[in-house]
Amino acid sequence: KAGVTQTPRYLIKTRGQQVTLSCSPISGHRSVSWYQQTPGQGLQFLFEYFSETQRNKGNFPGRFSGRQFSNSRSEMNVSTLELGDSALYLCASSLRGIQETQYFGPGTRLLVL
Amino acid sequence: DQQVKQNSPSLSVQEGRISILNCDYTNSMFDYFLWYKKYPAEGPTFLISISSIKDKNEDGRFTVFLNKSAKHLSLHIVPSQPGDSAVYFCAAMGVGGADGLTFGKGTHLIIQP
Numbered sequence: 001k002a003g004v005t006q007t008p009r010y011l012i013k014t015r016g017q018q019v020t021l022s023c024s025p026i027s028g029h030r031s032v033s034w035y036q037q038t039p040g041q042g043l044q045f046l047f048e049y050f051s052e053t054q055r056n057k058g059n060f061p062g063r064f065s066g067r068q069f070s071n072s073r074s075e076m077n078v079s080t081l082e083l084g085d086s087a088l089y090l091c092a093s094s095l096r097g098i099q100e101t102q103y104f105g106p107g108t109r110l111l112v113l
Numbered sequence: 114d115q116q117v118k119q120n121s122p123s124l125s126v127q128e129g130r131i132s133i134l135n136c137d138y139t140n141s142m143f144d145y146f147l148w149y150k151k152y153p154a155e156g157p158t159f160l161i162s163i164s165s166i167k168d169k170n171e172d173g174r175f176t177v178f179l180n181k182s183a184k185h186l187s188l189h190i191v192p193s194q195p196g197d198s199a200v201y202f203c204a205a206m207g208v209g210g211a212d213g214l215t216f217g218k219g220t221h222l223i224i225q226p
Binding site for chain 1: 145147149154155156157158159162202204206209210211212213214215216217218219
């Protein structure tokens with residue numbers, strides 16, 4: 001079974017731009033969660049989507065948003081990029097939700113200049 | 114305020130010996146705990162978990178111990194193998210997972226031959 005895939009793997013943007021990251025979960029998984037990893041803060045939960053609906057949300061500003069499609073693929077969008085948004089963005093999928101074992105993708109490394 | 118703390122950024126252990134990784138938490142609402150392993154350029158991989166109703170869970174060479182009164186958990190790896198060299202993250206979750214997973218900042222385990 002194919003694992004969680006994320007595209008692109010690397011991205012360079014400038015301040016003020018917006019970015020969209022994509023995540024394809026493991027086939028059959030309906031829950032997709034997004035995390036931000038930075039050296040200073042570690043891994044932080046952004047949000048979870050299940051059946052095209054945002055179910056849980058972490059403590060991030062409204063510039064961070066997401067959506068999930070009917071095939072469970074998910075996108076995460078960050079608008080008005082700031083230097084501090086430079087991070088590794090990880091996506092994880094599970095069958096029914098965060099309470100179950102999550103399987104992580106390799107991440108998208110975003111650099112904001 | 115860091116709710117999950119891994120106070121040792123790195124740990125070096127000789128091959129064949131026991132590796133003990135520690136994790137402390139402050140939020141008494143956490144009721145489910147997990148350990149993830151991460152290799153460079155890959156996403157975290159689930160290792161083992163424990164519910165707050167238990168104090169021990171074993172899976173092959175890996176055992177997790179939970180001391181709820183001390184708000185402390187530990188991961189024991191016996192015997193340690195070279196492939197165990199990785200960054201280990203402790204994570205915690207409250208009932209229903211509304212706030213997603215809260216991660217520690219990780220401990221880099223190095224297995225010396």
